[in-house]
Amino acid sequence: MSGLGLLRGVRVVSLEQYISGPYCTSILADAGAEVIKVERPGAGDPRRTYDPRLGPEDDYVSGGFASYNRGKRSLELDLRQEDDVTTLRHLLAEADVFVCNNRPGSLERLGLGVPALCEQFPHLVICEISGFGTTGGPYADRPAFDSVIQAMSGMSSLIGASADSPPDLAPMGTMDLLSGIYATLGILAALVQRNRTGQGTHVDAAMYDIGAAFLERPLTLHEFTGEVPTRGIDRFSPVGAFRAGDGGWISIVIPTDDMWRRCCAAMGRPELETDPQLDTVLKRAERMKDLVVPALESWAAGMTRDETVAKLQAAGQPAGAVQTIDEVRHCPQLAHRGLFIPMADERLRREDGSHPALPHLPLLFDGQSAEPGLVPRLGSGNELRSTTGSDVTP
Numbered sequence: 001m002s003g004l005g006l007l008r009g010v011r012v013v014s015l016e017q018y019i020s021g022p023y024c025t026s027i028l029a030d031a032g033a034e035v036i037k038v039e040r041p042g043a044g045d046p047r048r049t050y051d052p053r054l055g056p057e058d059d060y061v062s063g064g065f066a067s068y069n070r071g072k073r074s075l076e077l078d079l080r081q082e083d084d085v086t087t088l089r090h091l092l093a094e095a096d097v098f099v100c101n102n103r104p105g106s107l108e109r110l111g112l113g114v115p116a117l118c119e120q121f122p123h124l125v126i127c128e129i130s131g132f133g134t135t136g137g138p139y140a141d142r143p144a145f146d147s148v149i150q151a152m153s154g155m156s157s158l159i160g161a162s163a164d165s166p167p168d169l170a171p172m173g174t175m176d177l178l179s180g181i182y183a184t185l186g187i188l189a190a191l192v193q194r195n196r197t198g199q200g201t202h203v204d205a206a207m208y209d210i211g212a213a214f215l216e217r218p219l220t221l222h223e224f225t226g227e228v229p230t231r232g233i234d235r236f237s238p239v240g241a242f243r244a245g246d247g248g249w250i251s252i253v254i255p256t257d258d259m260w261r262r263c264c265a266a267m268g269r270p271e272l273e274t275d276p277q278l279d280t281v282l283k284r285a286e287r288m289k290d291l292v293v294p295a296l297e298s299w300a301a302g303m304t305r306d307e308t309v310a311k312l313q314a315a316g317q318p319a320g321a322v323q324t325i326d327e328v329r330h331c332p333q334l335a336h337r338g339l340f341i342p343m344a345d346e347r348l349r350r351e352d353g354s355h356p357a358l359p360h361l362p363l364l365f366d367g368q369s370a371e372p373g374l375v376p377r378l379g380s381g382n383e384l385r386s387t388t389g390s391d392v393t394p
Helices: 020-030 063-069 082-094 114-120 146-152 174-197 207-214 216-225 257-267 270-274 281-286 288-300 305-314 325-329 332-337 382-386
Strands: 011-015 034-039 073-076 097-100 125-130 202-206 239-243 249-253 319-321 340-342 357-359
Touching: 011 020, 011 082, 020 034, 020 063, 020 097, 020 125, 020 174, 063 357, 073 382, 082 382, 097 174, 114 125, 125 174, 146 174, 146 207, 174 202, 174 207, 202 207, 207 216, 239 288, 249 288, 249 305, 257 270, 257 281, 257 288, 257 305, 281 288, 305 319
Parallel strands: 011 034, 011 097, 034 073, 097 125, 125 202
Antiparallel strands: 239 249, 249 319, 340 357
């Protein structure tokens, strides 16, 4: 369990697999909630077997499972068996939150549809995470994974070098993680209401809704202009990346005239401030690739990436190095913030005595960060079968 006690005393039961549901409950676990992860006997969450894997072959830890499931208890239940469904009901009677990211209709098939749950457990906050929501609609029965939602939400249409290049994807898991975050917000809001009224709430988190809402800026631009934003130039914001002399990339955005003046001052090119091709934000956005970026690269040709960033920042112009993943992992700022927590699991001890470290809940509370617990072995919480109450009618 987490070192944070913000949600101490909150019990979460979760029918979860893959990423969106597990990431939601991992946030709750990092904040101190007790999370009981219900898994299929003998197999568990499919991500338990994903590569890469570390540790002994008969007791390994999957990288695809570890970061979303640390600090939880694993309970094996075969929900095709009535006795195990009854056990789940007993757990829900003692729980505060129930999370499910199975396809819509799966709870109904178990006799655990939301109306029945609300009637039997009026205190319970119920959160369903699904591709397209639980209220019907033309897409309601479609299965959905992260890449599907990236495509349908419009995100993929915006990722790529130009409008003529193929649409691309953000890193896999982007929409899953975003859905888990929004689901967590809904759960916490529902818990606040329950503290006031005593009544639980059904939180319906649809990945498609969430993905589309996340694209609020291009959707807003479309509403205001009628244009369809696509890959390549952003006509309303001068944003892009350029290379320094050492080949390193720098990301820059110049959204105001004041920032453009700072940028020109850093380059020692004051004449660019009044260049008729670049004297408005919209003109600079249109000419970002063929005029602004070449000017920046000509100026930065004799400097390293980090020297270039430093000069821009000294002039008051926001700019950032495009860091590789290993640079992020060893960044001194993130080390200062304590973002990466070693996985305190003897199965994962390296020869030098160190353990792999993964990012935890990226928030500090009164200066304190989360301390996620161990990655649970399948069935490590099976003792819960014998500790659930007996006062729930199946």
